[in-house]
Amino acid sequence: MKTLVGWHVEIEFQEIGNRTQAAALLRLADGTELRAHGHAVRHPKDAEQLRVGEELAAARTLNDLARQLLEKSARDIESATHVPAHPHM
Template structure:
């Protein structure tokens, strides 16, 4: 099997007062940049674990990015087929 293309997703985090925000971006081969965001909030009774907040915020960010990619792909399918695309997640 040969890899013909690779994508890189960049994720940046900001943290303040027990809240973590992730911003992710992917640049597609057609030049499109897609961005998404995800948040996590630490419960006041939980001990501070920066990594856990980042993981949750990143997962939510990537989930949004995934949905956006599915919408883009569905739109491209519909442009060619002129039939509504039904893509399952």
């Protein structure tokens, strides 16, 4: 029997001048909530393209989220095995 598991990540953006900020929330099945942040800054000479700023800020936010998931998985492994864990990408 297969069990379907899904996670949902919510990402919100805020534009302030030439800066795009992103905040993400991930809720895991065990009740853990991980929050991550990222940003992008547009060079003053570049054309205003909100989508590009959002993509960069989101990528940096998701990178932060991935780092947090690796840290959580290491703690979970260590809790089960009592041996230091060093997962990496």
